[in-house]
Structure formats: structure tokens, C-alpha cells
Amino acid sequence: MADRLVVIGGDAAGMTAATNARRGAPGLEIVVLEKGPDTSYSACGIPYVVSGEVDDLLDLVVRTPQEFRDQFNIDVRTRHEVTGIDLDARRVEVRALDQARSLTLGFDLLHVATGARPLRPDLPGIDGPRIHGVQTLADTRSMLDAVGERRCRDVVVVGAGYIGLEMAEAFIRRGARVTMVESGPQPMRTLDPDLGAKVAEAVRRFGVDLRTGVKVEGFGPDVVHTTDGDLHADLTILGLGVRPNSDLAVGAGLAAGAAGAIQVDHRARTDHDGIYAAGDCADAVHMVSHRRVYVALGTVANKTGRVAGINLGGGYATFPGVLGTAVTRLCNVEVARTGLNEREATEAGIEYVVGRAQSTTRAAYYPGAEPLDVKVLAERGTGRLLGGQVVGADRAGKRIDVVATAITAGMTAIEFGDLDLAYAPAVSPIWEPFQLATRDAVSALKAQPT
């Protein structure tokens, strides 16, 4: 049994790995090095603290460093930044931020869980003090402190992906005027444009001034320069997505995979013996396209962290891959997607048909029934399901899980239509909307020569 496991990064993929390794290997020394002050928090909850729906950032912390020490005998060192990795000598260089000193720590096993960071495009003024990317609790504290110090009447959000949209809603709920600038034709590029247009409607109905097809050209002290003119901004939020925080590890010699993330295999192993990676700094295999992809989601970080930890602790676990399944609730709608969208299917060289349906969240006569739009993609010829998307009111989003399960199982659109799914007027229309969509796809399959 190895002597010392060093884990770089104390959030989901790091701490899940550490606790699972501890279960498998009670005698292993486990040291976690975390640059920030917090461990194991739900970054997905940050917008709800900003909006005021959740009281305190600390509510998002699942376990504190002290709890990991006490309950799992894990040596968690916060405010310790790893500044170098020596793969041959098997040691890391560490900067103890509060003591302003450096140290060197040897390892037998290494787990890299350094996460992701918000994309910051190389534009004039991007480093201004009122421009915030929101990824960690520390980022958020600094942003909320800035908000507290001055009146934030006008907020500009750059980029209409999940995080941007959630932050836009949060600032509307705080009473701000929010303008969103998105260079694409619709928000949420993980959806196809037709369903993205439904999101745009909801976002505008909620009061966000959403400007699509507009590019940011630069930033002044309280202004965002765009191709559509200048926007006054007391605060600017970057919601342009994230990139893997993998430079240190890849620079040290670990192989890079999709989008520059650390390449890992089905057991979360890098190309170096005894060195693992998981979560937002690592890539994954897409279960439909079988391509290496980069998907930064908390669910994947938890699952891959667990797989890494079991393997690090001497067990055997595998991770089959991702579908990019995601849901969010914003501006009174729920939005979800899984598998391949039209662009992704085309890029993967897969010919497809589309099935669509409009339905309701509950039986049409039941109080609170609201519209929803669903869409599926099925492979031309075989009919196997490739992907699904939904935009609708309360209860719409989690329906995506059925599609994700069916895709994983290799089900066809016809088989999906036969599924025995649950119905009650208060929770569903009698035909599951996704079954109506797959039936539409079956018609399209039959209408096309195969």
C-alpha cells in the first residue's frame, strides 16, 4: 500500500476522491492542498446566494476542512496553493499563502482536482475591478463585497450560458437592471436555436434586457463597449463559460485531452502511473459520439471523483462517460438537455431526424398546468435516440433524465414511445411529452429513405 496520497483541490472532485480513498485505505496518509479557504461547496448554489434565496454562502459548504480532519482523518490544508508538480521526483511545490512560505511535499499517489476557471477574453479593460467571474466562494465574496460597497443599479452580464443566465436572474431578484450581451443568435448554446429562442422569451419576460448577436469590444470603469453601443455598468459579470484549470498539470507533463483538460481513462487515471485526475480539470468520453469532450458539471465531478478515490484506495471502479445532461431553473422556466444537439450530431458525422412536441407540465385541466416544449434527435436509419432538450415551466426539467437513461441504454425512438411511464393529472399529462416527441421522430424516420 502506498504511503501518501496528495490531492490538489478541495472541492467536489478532490474531497469525494479523498473520502473514498480513505474508506478503501485506512492506513493511507491523505493530504489535500486547497488554494482557497473553503472545501466541498456547491458552486451551483452561488446564484441563489446572490439573489437572496439562500441566506449565506456558508450554507453552500457541504463539509468544512475541520470535519474532513475529524471524520475522515484527512489532512486538509486550505490556503495552500500548489505552484509546481515534479512528476519524476514525485513531489509538489506548495505556497502556504497565509504564512508566505513555500514547502515541498512528496507523494506516492497524486490526484489532480483543480477545477475550472471562468473564461476571460483578451479584451481592453478586462482586468477592471468591477468585472467579476463567478466560480468559487472566494470570487463570490469579493463580488458581493463590491456590491455592498456601492449602489449596483446597472448590471451587465456577458454571455448567456447557464451561469450568465442564472446570475442575470439573481440580480433581477436583487432589484438591479440587468442587460445581457450574447454574441450568438440565442442564449444557451448547449441547446439548439429553436429551443434557445424559448429561453430567450422567458428571460425577456422576466425583465432581462437580452441582446443577442452583440459582441463585447472592451470595458471602461463603468461601461461595457459593445457592437451595439455602450452599456453603463456598475458591475459586470462574465458568464462566458469556463476552461479547465489544467495548465500546471499539463505543463508538468500530463497528457492533455479535450479542450486542454487533463486526459483521463475510464478509471480516472492520467497517462502517468499513480496519478489521477477528475472533475472540471479533466476530460471525459461522450457516450453517444464516443469522442473526448470537456464537460464541467458538478454531477460529473462527484462521479469521477468517487471513481478516482475508489481506485486510489486500492479498489476498482470505472466511469462510463458523459451525456452532458444538465438542467437549470431560471426566470420561471426550467431548461434541460442531454446527449447530442443538432450541431454536435453534425460534428460527430451522425445523420439524424428531429422529433418535437408541445405539451403541458400537468394535465391541461389541472390548476397550474403550463406549456412546455420538447425535442429529441434520433439517428436516421437505426432510430436510436441521440439527444433531448426541454424548455418549460416548473417540473419540466427533470423529465430529461428519462431521455438520458434511454440514450445510455441504446433505446430507439420506437422503444421509448412504449415505455410505461407514470401519469397523474397533478404531475403530468397522460402522454409524457418526450414520448410525443419520439413518436414525431418515428414519423420522420419512416418518411425518410434510410
Place this chain on the structure above:
Amino acid sequence: MADRLVVIGGDAAGMTAATNARRGAPGLEIVVLEKGPDTSYSACGIPYVVSGEVDDLLDLVVRTPQEFRDQFNIDVRTRHEVTGIDLDARRVEVRALDQARSLTLGFDLLHVATGARPLRPDLPGIDGPRIHGVQTLADTRSMLDAVGERRCRDVVVVGAGYIGLEMAEAFIRRGARVTMVESGPQPMRTLDPDLGAKVAEAVRRFGVDLRTGVKVEGFGPDVVHTTDGDLHADLTILGLGVRPNSDLAVGAGLAAGAAGAIQVDHRARTDHDGIYAAGDCADAVHMVSHRRVYVALGTVANKTGRVAGINLGGGYATFPGVLGTAVTRLCNVEVARTGLNEREATEAGIEYVVGRAQSTTRAAYYPGAEPLDVKVLAERGTGRLLGGQVVGADRAGKRIDVVATAITAGMTAIEFGDLDLAYAPAVSPIWEPFQLATRDAVSALKAQPT
């Protein structure tokens, strides 16, 4: 092409078949004979009319007889009761209730969709005027008329299955005092007793006086005699489940299957050429146990009616079977189940392990997060999923669909744990509760010799 299709029964399984037959066979004469005054209504919505959440019984009607005539050229005759079927002569005897006359109608194709009727146990006083089974809109009108004519302060519901529980809730919402009498140890026998106990807690919390382990011995004019003493009853509702309305068809010579329902094959065909049956009067094959079962649910009636109609119209469609997937929302909880429960697995001779989890409907820190309990069964040895159950607050129920999909696909508990399902704090905890339960089942599988 056949000349005349006669359909007996104008609700889901009958009208869905009729419209699908029409699409396939534009020249076919289609006559629907419906005993009552209504067609194609959502019986599942009746409790919400009783409670007042839905304004009017007519809101439950999906399409009126006239709409079927106008839009589909279907000759719908309401208040026409079929009193005899002659399989050899291929004709039905019909009583036109409003004209008080009888007629004979020949058929080339016949579709039997006579539905189900509430169980009425052979007890003293069961035919009293204040004792109502609730199955059709006509039943409900008669019951609501009775309620309107006198003060209904005390309502007794006999039987704590889905319908009984939904009616109990409805009368509480109307301001009545409701006592439920259930002979079993827990409500909802389609669940295992451990989850049934959770339903019992919710029902009692809602204000229903639920008495389990109590048998009804008879009925007086305003009293229900039970093994636990007499209960005053201004109104008594029977919620003891339903039995197939198949006597006429089976008496005429069609083969009977599970529970006395009409036996049908995967194309909804009876054992007689050109004679089909679907919905609550027909049986089905269970996709896990591969046994013939009787499941009376609106989802199945719609699906099997559609299959019958496509085949009747000259097309080709099949129905793979049922899992008994069902959901209801009652007394502020959602309850759902699919596949085999412990009793059913034992009866089918399948050895199983159980996996359980307690979790929340949303991320624990998110406002409105409420507890939920889930349970899965997996086959000992193979690990394939056999069934699932859930009791929890708002949003808990429809999670069952993922389990139903996985069972249909033949997934194992391990494979289920790897599914890429959707997470956002507002709609889910980060680990899908059913994935926690399957992980618990995997531990049980590993702990047992196989």
C-alpha cells in the same frame, strides 16, 4: 378492407382505438357504442373535481361525441349499452337507453373497451343509496348530486388504494371529516409496507382518520359497521380497487386472462379473429415477471387502445407490456412505484436485494427542499433492477420514470448508478436519490453470496 368496426366503450381505450383506426382506414365504417353520456374523459381527474380544484366535470372531457363525429367521421352513439355479443354471427345486441328499444348491429371488426368497475364486496347493506363507487363521470355526478342534497359532514372511505386516498383528500379539502378504513397494515398495497407507512404518516398529517387493520362488516343507512366499531357516515366511498368489466365479452366466448380480464396478445388481439380488446377490461404481460397481470391505468389504456386502433386500421403495432408504473399526489406528498415490489418479486420466484435512501427533493440548502424516501429492488446475482418506489414531497413522484426506463432496458444497479442525470439546486440534490438507493443495493449485492 373490412366494412364495419364496432367499438364497445367510448373512453380512452375505445376512442383512441377508433381515431387510430380511422387514420389507417379512411373508408371504414366506425360505430362506437357507449353506455354512458360521455366520451373520452380523464377519470383520473375526478378527485380534483370533488375537491373543487377543477371547476367542472366537463373540464375532464377531452373530446365530446360530436367532435368525434365531426373531426373523425366516427358514429358515436352514447347511452347505447351493448347487452350481448354473438361471436359466430358477428353481431352485437344493443339497448338504446333513451329510446328504450333494442337493436342488432353486425360487425366485421370488433374492439372491446368496456373498462373496469369498482369492487363492491358482498356485504350487508352494500347497495345502500349513500354508498358510492367512483369510476365514471356519471357515477361522480350522482355522488355530487347526493352530496349537494344533504350535509355531508362525515365521509367514510373504504379501502386505502390510490382512488380511496385521492377521494379522502378531496373530501378533506371540501371541509368534511374523513375516516378511512383499510383492512391491510398500511395504505397502498402496490407499495411495500415500509413505504406504505410513509404514506400513512402523510395522510394522517393531512387530517384523515386512517384506521388500518380494520375490516368493514356491513352498512346501515348512515353507518359503516367495522371490526373497530361503528362509524357515522353521511356518505361512503368505495376505494377497494376495480375489476375488469369483462363479463359480457368472456361470457360470449372470449378467452379470459389475468384477474378475469380479456386475454390479449402483443397486438391487442383476443383469441378470436378480428376481435380486439384494450384498456381496463384487458390483461397485459408484466415486463419483469413475464406473467399475465391486470393493471387498470389510464396510461396503459391509451397505449393499448392506440395499438389496437393501428392494427384495426390495417397497420402494424405492438405493445411490449407493463411495469405497473404509477404516480399520485395526495395529502401533500407524491407517491410512485414501478416494476415489482417485494411481495410481487417473491410471488414471481425472483430472489432480490433491497436498496434504500433518504434524500431531499432539492439541494438541502435550497428553499423548499423536502425529504423523500426511495427504495429499489435488484435481482440477487445478476443485479438487474426489478422495481422502485418513492414517497416524498412535491417533485418526488416523476423520478420513478427513470427507474421504469432502466428496468425496461435491463439495466443493473451498478449501471444505474453511473447514469448521467441532471442536477440543479432548485430541482434536485446532486446525487439523484434513486442512484443513492441503487448504490445501497450494490452494497447488498456484494455482501451476499450469489
